[in-house]
Amino acid sequence: MKTALRRAAGKLADTVREMNEAQQRVMVLRTAMDRYVESPHTAPDTYEQFLARTSGVLLHEPPAHKRTRKTRRV
Numbered sequence: 001m002k003t004a005l006r007r008a009a010g011k012l013a014d015t016v017r018e019m020n021e022a023q024q025r026v027m028v029l030r031t032a033m034d035r036y037v038e039s040p041h042t043a044p045d046t047y048e049q050f051l052a053r054t055s056g057v058l059l060h061e062p063p064a065h066k067r068t069r070k071t072r073r074v
Contacts, residue, residue: 029035033053044050061067 037053044053
């Protein structure tokens with residue numbers, strides 16, 4: 001019984017963690033400068049435009065050993 005309860009709590013924690021990561025990603029995409037540029041898929045014309053586009057929050061990619069650990073837990 002304890003094992004089943006721990007497994008359920010772990011799955012719930014994983015779900016909440018994944019939802020939090022998704023919410024952070026959506027927030028970064030919503031506040032990205034590229035959303036407010038006329039042609040976001042083109043390269044910036046000036047260095048100032050480049051700096052303006054990259055001044056937002058950048059997501060930190062986790063190290064490889066943490067990424068592979070997530071895929072094994074499924």
